[in-house]
Amino acid sequence: MSDWENLILYGDCLDVIRNHHDILSGQVRLIYIDPPFLSGTDYTLKTRSSGDSQTAGTLHEKKTYSDKWEGGLQEYLEFMKVRLKAMKPLLQDDGSLWVHVDWHVSHYVKVILDEIFGYSNFVNEIVWKRTNSPKAQSKGFGSQHDVILLYAIDASKFKTKQVYREHDERSRRPYSYKDETGKFRLIEIEAQGIQRTEDRKQFEWRGRTAPYLYRKETLDEWGDTGLIYTSKNGRYTKKQYLSDVPGVPVSDLWIDIHPVQGASKEHTGFLTQKPEALLERIIACSTDPNDLVADFFAGSGTTAIVADRMNRRWFTCDSSEAAISLVKKRLDI
Ligand SMILES: C[S@@+](CC[C@H](N)C(=O)[O-])C[C@H]1O[C@@H](n2cnc3c(N)ncnc32)[C@H](O)[C@@H]1O
Numbered sequence: 306m307s308d309w310e311n312l313i314l315y316g317d318c319l320d321v322i323r324n325h326h327d328i329l330s331g332q333v334r335l336i337y338i339d340p341p342f343l344s345g346t347d348y349t350l351k352t353r354s355s356g357d358s359q360t361a362g363t364l365h366e367k368k369t370y371s372d373k374w375e376g377g378l379q380e381y382l383e384f385m386k387v388r389l390k391a392m393k394p395l396l397q398d399d400g401s402l403w404v405h406v407d408w409h410v411s412h413y414v415k416v417i418l419d420e421i422f423g424y425s426n427f428v429n430e431i432v433w434k435r436t437n438s439p440k441a442q443s444k445g446f447g448s449q450h451d452v453i454l455l456y457a458i459d460a461s462k463f464k465t466k467q468v469y470r471e472h473d474e475r476s477r478r479p480y481s482y483k484d485e486t487g488k489f490r491l492i493e494i495e496a497q498g499i500q501r502t503e504d505r506k507q508f509e510w511r512g513r514t515a516p517y518l519y520r521k522e523t524l525d526e527w528g529d530t531g532l533i534y535t536s537k538n539g540r541y542t543k544k545q546y547l548s549d550v551p552g553v554p555v556s557d558l559w560i561d562i563h564p565v566q567g568a569s570k571e572h573t574g575f576l577t578q579k580p581e582a583l584l585e586r587i588i589a590c591s592t593d594p595n596d597l598v599a600d601f602f603a604g605s606g607t608t609a610i611v612a613d614r615m616n617r618r619w620f621t622c623d624s625s626e627a628a629i630s631l632v633k634k635r636l637d638i
Contacts, residue, residue, distance in 0.1 A: 309597070313609065313636070314622040315629045318601035321622040322391045329395045329620065334596035336392055337587055337608050339405040339579055341372035343381045348372065350627050351574040369575065369604075370625045381410065386417050388601070393421055395599065396458045401428070401591050404454045405579070411452040422456040428463065429455040433583065434560040453587075465590040469552030470561040480547040482534070491534055491542040494518055513539055555586070562586065573631060575605035584611040592617055606632030 314321050322329065349366045356362030374381045392402060402422070406414050411430075419427060431453040439447025457463030479490040496505050496516040505516040510524050517524060527533050527543055534542050562582045565572050571581050584607050592598060594616040600608035603623040609632060612619040623629055 309618050311609070311613070311619050312621070313603070313606070313629065313632055313638075315624070315626060316622060317624045318622050319388050319391055322388075322395065322601065325620070326395075329597075329599070331394065331397060332597050333395045333599045333620070334397050334400050334592045335403070335588065335598045336396065336400070337403045337405070337584065337598070337600050338392075338602050339577070339600075339604060340385065340388075340602045341370065341381075342406045342411075343374060343378060343409040344372045344407075346372050348576045350576070350631060353574075367627045369627045378410070378413065382413055382417065385410075385414060386421075389414075389417060389421055392599075392601065393458070398459060399462045399464070400458050401463055402456045403587055403591075404456075405433075405451060406454065407451045408448055411454065415454055418454055418456055422458070426457050426460045426463075427454070428457050428460060428465075429453075429557050431455060431557045431559055433562065434558075435564050437563075468555045468586055468590045470555050471552050472547070472550075473553075476553045477547065480545075482544070484544075486531075486546055486548075488547040489534075489544040490547075492545050494524070494533075494541055494543050511541070513541060515541075555590075559583075559586070573605045573635065575628070575631060578605040579607045581607055581611050584608050585615070588612060588615050588617060603632050604628055606635050610635055 312325075314325075348369045348371070350369050352365050352367075353362045354365065374384075376383075389402075389404075396402065402418075404414060404418065415427075415430070433451045433453060434449055435451045436449055439449040441447060477488075480488040482489050482491065494517060496518055500516075500518070507514050507516045508521065510517060510521055511528060524533070524541075532544050534544050536542070562580055565578050565580050572578070588598060588608075588611055595618060597618045597620065598608060598612040599620040601622055603609065603621040605628065606621065609619045609621045613636065621632065623632070
């Protein structure tokens with residue numbers, strides 16, 4: 306769609322979706338939403354006008370949105386259900402919906418999503434560690450994480466690209482061997498344990514007969530390029546160099562993405578702002594350049610900002626005027 310124009314709109318997302326069905330229907334590769342989640346809080350945007358050498362500047366606080374629901378959980382779930390239903394037909398056949406919530410409602414929203422998308426199209430419950438310092442509790446435990454529920458339109462057609470997190474001290478530990486190329490760990494190339502009891506054939510390779518897991522040609526290739534390690538008793542293993550491993554494959558537990566700190570460049574003062582790194586990971590693993598990404602609860606606009614930077618087309622809206630003007634400011638439009 307070469308004539309596509311990225312859009313940021315003010316209004317209730319239900320109206321926005323209904324009014325833009327013609328351009329969105331079946332077109333969106335990724336919907337990420339971070340809606341209100343029955344937290345019982347009125348949220349604000351806090352900004353500080355620049356001071357001078359003598360003063361720190363004045364603090365301004367503007368109301369952004371209320372997450373208080375007179376009708377409680379029931380009203381909230383009805384609000385979500387109708388909007389989630391409206392979002393589903395917008396997705397492409399290989400599209401996905403990522404719903405960011407927390408313990409207040411995640412289990413109820415999961416049941417609604419199972420109803421709308423089908424239980425078999427549930428892909429993951431991602432746990433994002435959103436703070437290092439949970440509030441002290443008089444009973445129970447302080448909450449430190451949010452939940453992102455991931456659904457595919459059709460789980461059989463949906464694929465995520467492998468994403469990696471940076472190595473840490475623990476993941477580097479197995480790479481305890483070193484040669485002129487660098488640090489490496491050893492990978493088994495012979496069948497072990499339960500694999501051995503299967504009807505696996507043995508063959509001889511470079512003087513050792515064993516139930517190898519790989520073909521002779523593959524072993525030759527590794528042997529000729531210095532990738533085979535020979536132990537003192539003559540057993541072979543494969544070297545895996547730390548420098549060849551892009552990082553640690555990411556699981557459903559996301560502990561390496563930090564919340565937006567007051568001092569960071571991306572901090573806007575919008576109280577429920579999510580880190581750009583979180584959206585970078587979601588967009589990187591579930592879309593390709595030029596795909597259409599939508600976020601119907603824009604807030605400070607993190608999704609649109611990251612999608613734009615990653616050369617994706619985007620569509621976003623919010624029912625708070627303060628949020629819309631902040632997104633425009635962040636996008637410089
Ligand atoms: C948790 S914030 C989103 C934060 C965002 N992910 C970010 O990184 O800044 C939720 C947003 O949903 C908006 N909102 C609430 N009800 C809405 C509705 N019916 N339609 C559109 N936006 C709505 C609020 O104004 C608020 O900005």
